[in-house]
Amino acid sequence: MRSSVDNDAPTAERYRAFAEVEARGMSECYDAWALGVAGDPATIALIDELPPAKRQPNLVFSAARFHDAPVGSYARFRDWLHEHWREVRETAETHATQTNEAGRCALHVPALAAIPGPLALLEVGASAGLCLYPDRYSYRYSGHAPLDPLDGPSRVVLDCETRDAGSAAAPVPVPDRLPEVVWRAGIDLNPLDVTNPDDLDWLDALIWPEHDDRRARLRAAAAIVASDPPRLVAGDLNERLAALAAEAPAGATLVVLHTAVIAYLDEAGRARFADAVRGLPGHWLSVEGRRVVPGIVARDDVPNDSTDFVLALDGVQLAWAQPHGRAVTWVPNP
Known part of the structure; x- marks a missing residue:
C-alpha cells in the first residue's frame, strides 16, 4: 500500500496520514508507531536522513522489523530504533516496498x-x-x-x-x-x-x-x-x-x-x-x-x-x- 500523501510532504504529515488512512483498523502496532513518529521531532530527524522516497512509513517500519524491532508500544520501538538506526537506514536505502501478497x-x-x-x-x-x-x-x-x-x-x-x-x-x-x-x-x-x-x-x-x-x-x-x-x-x-x-x-x-x-x-x-x-x-x-x-x-x-x-x-x-x-x-x- 501507499500513503495518499506524496513524497514531498513533511515527514510528520506522511506518518500521521499513514496511521489514520492505512494502518487504522489494520495494524494497531503500525498505527501507534506512525502516530508516535509524527509527534517525535528527534525520530523525524533520523528518518529525514533518508531520501524523500525512502521515508515512507511502510519501508522504514519493515526495515526495522527486518532487524527484529520489538513489536509493541511506540516508546519501546523508539528506543530500539535510535539504538539501531544505522542498520535500519542501510536497509531502507537498499530495499523497496515489494509486498508480494x-x-x-x-x-x-x-x-x-x-x-x-x-x-x-x-x-x-x-x-x-x-x-x-x-x-x-x-x-x-x-x-x-x-x-x-x-x-x-x-x-x-x-x-x-x-x-x-x-x-x-x-x-x-x-x-x-x-x-x-x-x-x-x-x-x-x-x-x-x-x-x-x-x-x-x-x-x-x-x-x-x-x-x-x-x-x-x-x-x-x-x-x-x-x-x-x-x-x-x-x-x-x-x-x-x-x-x-x-x-x-x-x-x-x-x-x-x-x-x-x-x-x-x-x-x-x-x-x-x-x-x-x-x-x-x-x-x-x-x-x-x-x-x-x-x-x-x-x-x-x-x-x-x-x-x-x-x-x-x-x-x-x-x-x-x-x-x-x-x-x-x-x-x-x-
Missing part, C-alpha cells in the same frame, strides 16, 4: 476466468512473482462453492469476502473453474528470489505485525513458486514491457496485470505506461488506488471503503477491492 489473486481470478484462454500472464512490479500463480491456489469466496486447482486443493487457501453493498452492486462473478495459465513473466526493478533466505525474510518483514495469516501464506506460496519459477526480468517497467510482452507464446491471450505498483511512478510515467499497455494485444488488469491510473473512472456510486483499490479490466472498473485481497465488491455495468 498472494491473496491478491482472489481479486484477479474472477476477471481472469472471464478472458478466453489459455493465458500468458505478465505482471509489472512482480516482486518475487507470487501473484503469477492464480491457477495454483485455492479460493474460498463467501457464499460460493470452494474453488480449487484441477489437481485438488492447494496448500495456499485464499479467503475473500464478497461484500454486500446493497442493490447498487452486482454479484461477484465467481467462476466454477480456474483460468489456464501457460506462461508467467514479470518485471521488477529488483526481482526477489523466494529461494534466497534474505529475500524471503524481506518479504516476511513487509507483512504487517498482526497479519500472521498472511505470513503463513507467504511461506506456502513461496514453496509453490520455488517449484516452478517464473521468468522475472530486472528493469524499469516502461522500458521492459514491450520486449517481454513479445515473448508471450503464440496461441495464448496476453494479460498484463499489476497491483499497487503504478502509484510509484510519476505522472508522466503513469501516462506512458497506460498508453503502452493499451497498445499491446490482449488485456490489461489493474488493481490500484483511486485516481492513480490515467483514464479509469472510479465508481463512487457503489459503496466502498476509503482504502479500497479500483479493480479494472482494460481501463474500466469492475470492482472495489480490499488491497490485500480480503474482500471485493463488484460494480454493475455503467
Whole structure:
C-alpha cells in the first residue's frame, strides 16, 4: 500500500496520514508507531536522513522489523530504533516496498476466468512473482462453492469476502473453474528470489505485525513458486514491457496485470505506461488506488471503503477491492 500523501510532504504529515488512512483498523502496532513518529521531532530527524522516497512509513517500519524491532508500544520501538538506526537506514536505502501478497489473486481470478484462454500472464512490479500463480491456489469466496486447482486443493487457501453493498452492486462473478495459465513473466526493478533466505525474510518483514495469516501464506506460496519459477526480468517497467510482452507464446491471450505498483511512478510515467499497455494485444488488469491510473473512472456510486483499490479490466472498473485481497465488491455495468 501507499500513503495518499506524496513524497514531498513533511515527514510528520506522511506518518500521521499513514496511521489514520492505512494502518487504522489494520495494524494497531503500525498505527501507534506512525502516530508516535509524527509527534517525535528527534525520530523525524533520523528518518529525514533518508531520501524523500525512502521515508515512507511502510519501508522504514519493515526495515526495522527486518532487524527484529520489538513489536509493541511506540516508546519501546523508539528506543530500539535510535539504538539501531544505522542498520535500519542501510536497509531502507537498499530495499523497496515489494509486498508480494498472494491473496491478491482472489481479486484477479474472477476477471481472469472471464478472458478466453489459455493465458500468458505478465505482471509489472512482480516482486518475487507470487501473484503469477492464480491457477495454483485455492479460493474460498463467501457464499460460493470452494474453488480449487484441477489437481485438488492447494496448500495456499485464499479467503475473500464478497461484500454486500446493497442493490447498487452486482454479484461477484465467481467462476466454477480456474483460468489456464501457460506462461508467467514479470518485471521488477529488483526481482526477489523466494529461494534466497534474505529475500524471503524481506518479504516476511513487509507483512504487517498482526497479519500472521498472511505470513503463513507467504511461506506456502513461496514453496509453490520455488517449484516452478517464473521468468522475472530486472528493469524499469516502461522500458521492459514491450520486449517481454513479445515473448508471450503464440496461441495464448496476453494479460498484463499489476497491483499497487503504478502509484510509484510519476505522472508522466503513469501516462506512458497506460498508453503502452493499451497498445499491446490482449488485456490489461489493474488493481490500484483511486485516481492513480490515467483514464479509469472510479465508481463512487457503489459503496466502498476509503482504502479500497479500483479493480479494472482494460481501463474500466469492475470492482472495489480490499488491497490485500480480503474482500471485493463488484460494480454493475455503467
